[in-house]
Each structure stands twice: as C-alpha cells, then as structure tokens.
Amino acid sequence: MFKKMVMALAVAGLGLMGFQGCAQAKYPDKAVTVIIGFAPGGPTDAIGRVLFSKVAEELKVPMVIENRPGAGGNIAAQELLRAKPDGYTLMYGSSSITTAPALFGREDLNPKKAFVAAGCTAAVPLILLVSKKIDVGNARDFYKLLKANPGKYFMGSSGNGSIDHLVAMDIAHTLGLKFQHVPYKGNGPALTDLAAGNTNFMYSGSFNSATPFIKGGQVKALAVTSAKRSIALPDVPTLSESIPQLKGFDAGTWQTVLAPKGTDPAILETLNQALQKALKDPKVLKSLHFQGAEVMEKTPGQCQDYINSEYDRWSKTIKRIGLKMN
Numbered sequence: 001m002f003k004k005m006v007m008a009l010a011v012a013g014l015g016l017m018g019f020q021g022c023a024q025a026k027y028p029d030k031a032v033t034v035i036i037g038f039a040p041g042g043p044t045d046a047i048g049r050v051l052f053s054k055v056a057e058e059l060k061v062p063m064v065i066e067n068r069p070g071a072g073g074n075i076a077a078q079e080l081l082r083a084k085p086d087g088y089t090l091m092y093g094s095s096s097i098t099t100a101p102a103l104f105g106r107e108d109l110n111p112k113k114a115f116v117a118a119g120c121t122a123a124v125p126l127i128l129l130v131s132k133k134i135d136v137g138n139a140r141d142f143y144k145l146l147k148a149n150p151g152k153y154f155m156g157s158s159g160n161g162s163i164d165h166l167v168a169m170d171i172a173h174t175l176g177l178k179f180q181h182v183p184y185k186g187n188g189p190a191l192t193d194l195a196a197g198n199t200n201f202m203y204s205g206s207f208n209s210a211t212p213f214i215k216g217g218q219v220k221a222l223a224v225t226s227a228k229r230s231i232a233l234p235d236v237p238t239l240s241e242s243i244p245q246l247k248g249f250d251a252g253t254w255q256t257v258l259a260p261k262g263t264d265p266a267i268l269e270t271l272n273q274a275l276q277k278a279l280k281d282p283k284v285l286k287s288l289h290f291q292g293a294e295v296m297e298k299t300p301g302q303c304q305d306y307i308n309s310e311y312d313r314w315s316k317t318i319k320r321i322g323l324k325m326n
Contacts, residue, residue, distance in 0.1 A: 027087055027267050031062040034257075035091045037076030039069045043206065043291050044255060047122060048092040050287040054278035059270075072100035072161065072325070077109045085262035087271065090118065095163050095253045098310040102318045103161045103325045112308045115258040118271040120303035121279060122293035123254040125226030126164055126203040127210055127233065129219045133197050139223040139242040142201070143175055150178035156190035156199040159183050161325050164203040166314055167225060167251045169321050174245055195219055205253045207232050207292025225251045232292040254296065256303060272300050 034052055038044045045067065052063040068076040073096040083089035101109040108114065128139055136142040146153055157165040160183045172178070182199055184190040187206045193199050195218035203225065204210045211232070213219045223239045224230045227250035239246045257275060259268060278284055279295045288294065298306060 027270055028059055028061045030088065031064050032059070032087070033064045033066055033089045035076045035079050035089070036065060036067050037069060037073030037091070037093060037096070038067065040067050043124070043253075043293075044092065044094045047255060047287055047291060047293060051121060051275075051278055051284055052092070054281045054284050055271075055274045058274035058277050071104055072096045074100045074104055074106055074109055077101075077106075077111075077114070080258060080260055081109065081114055083260050085260040085264075087259060087263055087267035089260070090271070091115070091258045092255065093258050094255050095310065097256070097258070098307060099161065099163065099166060099314045099318065101311075102315040103323060105324065110311065111258070112311055114261055116261055116263055116268065117300050117303040117307055118257040118259050118263075118268045119275040119300055120254065120256045120296040120298040120306060121275060122288050122291075123226070123252060123296050124205055124207065124291060124293045125224040125230055125238075125252040126167055126205045127207070127214075127221050127230075127236070128201065128223040128225070128239070129191075129194060129204050129210060129214075129221055130201040131194055131197050131199070132218055132220060134200055134220070136222070137220075139237070139239060142222055143177065143243065146177045146179060147175065151180060153200040154180045154182050154198075156182045156184055156194055156202040158187040158190055158205075159185060161318070161323055163251075163253050164205055166317055168203050170251065170317050171239070171246065171249075173317075173320065175243070191219075205292075208290055225249065230292060231294060232289060255293075256307065268300050 036045050036048050049065060052065065056063040068079055073093060076091055077097060080089065080091040097111045101107065130142055136145060155168055157168065187204055188209060190202050191204055191209055191213060194202050195213045214221050221233060221236045223242050224233060224236055225239055227240055229238055240249045257271060
C-alpha cells in the first residue's frame with residue numbers, strides 16, 4: 001500500500017511538472033508591449049515598427065508599440081524599470097541606453113544592472129562628413145588639417161551628449177584634436193547647415209538623410225566609424241583602415257531589445273529566436289539597409305556583454321569631458 005502511494009505521488013508530481021512546463025511553453029499568450037524611447041518616424045521607431053510587425057507574426061501575438069520620448073531615452077527606460085519581468089513589457093532601445101544614464105546621473109538605469117538583453121538587432125555606423133568647401137579628399141588629410149589649426153573649425157552635431165558628439169570627442173581625445181562644437185536639435189538641422197557651409201564637418205548617423213547631400217556634392221563622405229565598410233557606402237573607407245591611431249575603431253548607433261532584470265531566460269530565448277527569424281525577412285532587411293543598418297548577429301549573452309562594455313566605454317568618455325545634462 002505504501003509503495004502504491006509513493007508511486008501515485010511520483011506520477012502526480014510528474015504530471016504537475018508537465019503542466020508547469022506546458023504553462024511556461026505558452027509564452028507569449030497575449031499582446032506584448034514594446035516601449036520605444038523616441039518619437040514616431042525616427043530611425044529607431046522606423047526600424048522597430050517593421051521589425052516587430054514580423055516578430056508578431058513569428059510569435060502569433062500582437063506587438064503593441066508605445067513611444068515614450070524624452071531625456072535621451074531615459075523616460076522609456078524608467079517605464080521598463082517599473083515593469084514586471086514577465087516578458088510582456090519590453091523596450092526597443094538604442095545605443096543611448098549606454099550613454100543617457102551617465103549623462104543624466106541616473107545610476108538606477110544602468111543597463112548592466114537594471115535590464116537584460118533579449119537580443120541585439122542592428123548597428124549603424126556614423127559617416128564623417130565635411131563641407132565641400134574643405135579642400136581635402138580623405139580622413140587622414142582632414143585630421144591633419146584640424147590638428148594644424150586647433151579651434152579654427154566648427155563641428156555640428158545632433159545635440160550635446162548625442163552619440164555623434166561623444167564619438168567625435170572620443171576621436172579628438174585619441175588624435176589630439178581641438179575644434180568648436182555646435183550642437184543642433186537633431187541630425188537634420190546639423191546636416192542642412194553643413195551642406196550650406198555654415199559648419200565644417202560632422203559625424204552623421206542618418207544614411208538616408210546624408211546620401212542625397214553626398215550624391216549632390218554638397219558634402220563629402222570621408223570615412224565611416226564602423227570596423228568594416230558599410231554596405232550602403234561601400235566605396236567609403238573606415239577610420240580603422242585610414243588612420244593608424246584608430247586601428248580597430250568601431251562606434252556608432254545600434255539597437256537592442258531589453259527586458260526587466262529577472263526575466264526568465266526561456267522567455268528571452270523565445271524572443272531572440274523570433275527576432276533572428278524576423279531579421280532574415282526581406283522586408284525587414286530592406287528597411288535596415290535604407291537606414292544604413294546591418295544585422296548585428298549576437299546571441300543574447302553576447303548582446304549583454306556588448307551593452308556592458310559600451311556602457312563602460314561611454315561613461316568614461318562622458319566623465320573625461322565633464323558632460324552633464326539636466
């Protein structure tokens with residue numbers, strides 16, 4: 001009798017485990033909210049909407065986009081911080097998740113501690129653009145010109161603390177360059193003023209906006225900041241191959257899917273598998289390439305390691321230049 005009771009309990013236990021396994025395997029069984037920390041129509045939003053439309057097909061549930069712009073993406077990150085770690089609230093973030101916490105003094109939004117990566121999606125290099133009035137044909141000669149004339153030339157950026165501003169300061173620190181910084185409210189106004197000759201150079205992360213100016217001859221593309229050449233501008237060399245002191249240099253904007261810390265690894269894997277399938281879809285790839293973006297091809301673990309290293313990298317740069325935002 002005792003043996004029968006033990007066996008019955010064992011079978012019941014196995015049945016419960018099987019039930020729990022089925023319950024876990026159901027994720028997702030309802031709509032998933034995806035927070036985007038930028039306004040509709042921007043590069044992150046544009047790629048995110050096309051991408052998550054395909055992810056929704058893969059997961060067979062709606063993916064509801066909610067835009068929460070402000071404070072360099074910190075408002076969206078703050079919402080994710082308050083969300084339950086159940087996989088039903090995610091954030092589609094950009095490289096700003098590794099810069100905005102330090103800029104605004106928000107250690108609680110440190111992505112190494114507050115969030116966990118479900119996957120990295122796409123990366124976009126910056127383009128070193130110079131005015132057509134600058135008589136140089138390559139990055140090496142341009143940097144020599146800056147070095148020989150400290151403080152003479154003006155660099156436009158999409159704003160204080162933007163990734164293009166930080167990349168510029170990182171390069172300037174390495175090469176010993178000095179110039180005047182002119183922050184704009186976005187990449188568009190900075191690019192327009194560069195084309196008009198009101199500034200001398202910039203590092204633009206908007207390929208679709210910059211390409212017409214490049215083709216029209218108003219600006220010159222001297223280099224891209226990625227480790228390898230961009231498929232959107234294959235004839236433009238990288239800084240790594242152009243400047244010996246910048247060998248191995250790799251920087252730019254990138255995008256990632258984040259969940260609250262404590263989210264079940266099985267949920268993260270389900271999301272990542274759907275993301276990887278979506279990133280192979282022709283419509284998604286077309287959207288990426290239009291923005292000058294390329295698939296990052298990282299596992300969730302590799303993605304998290306990358307986020308951690310980028311946070312350390314840009315926190316040091318922000319501290320070195322003494323930049324703080326209100």
